[in-house]
Amino acid sequence: MMRRVTTTAGSLAAAGALVLGMAPSASAAHGDLFNSTWRVTNPSGCVAVPLESNSFHVYNQTNEYALAYQNNNCTGPVIDVIPPGGQAPGGAIAVLGRAAWIN
Incomplete structure (x- = not known):
């Protein structure tokens, strides 16, 4: 009886570890x-931003x-x-802006 409980507990622990290991990263x-x-x-990292009318407008609707x-x-x-x-304040970042970093 004790062996069956140990085997069941071990199987549940292994299954739990497998499920947690498959969880997607929040990158x-x-x-x-x-x-x-x-x-x-869903941006991540460095995003090159083209100039728009000689201004650098970026709207951030992320979390x-x-x-x-x-x-x-x-x-x-x-x-x-x-x-x-x-x-950005005023709707535009400085004219010199060229990229945005987001995690």
Whole structure:
């Protein structure tokens, strides 16, 4: 009887570990990062942002903060922080902005 309980408990533990190991990682923001000419759904990492009318507009309808960088490879200074569900103050980031990083 004790062996059966031990075997059952071991099988349940192994099944639980298998299910937890298959859980998807939460590596991308949920929602959209966009302006009027492009859209990225569930963005993750560095997103190059094309200029729009000589301005750098980014709307962040995700659940994460987006950091706006001066260079298109997410290097140089952070020039703005775009909150989740919002936009940069005034609707545009500095004209020099070229990329956004989002987790």
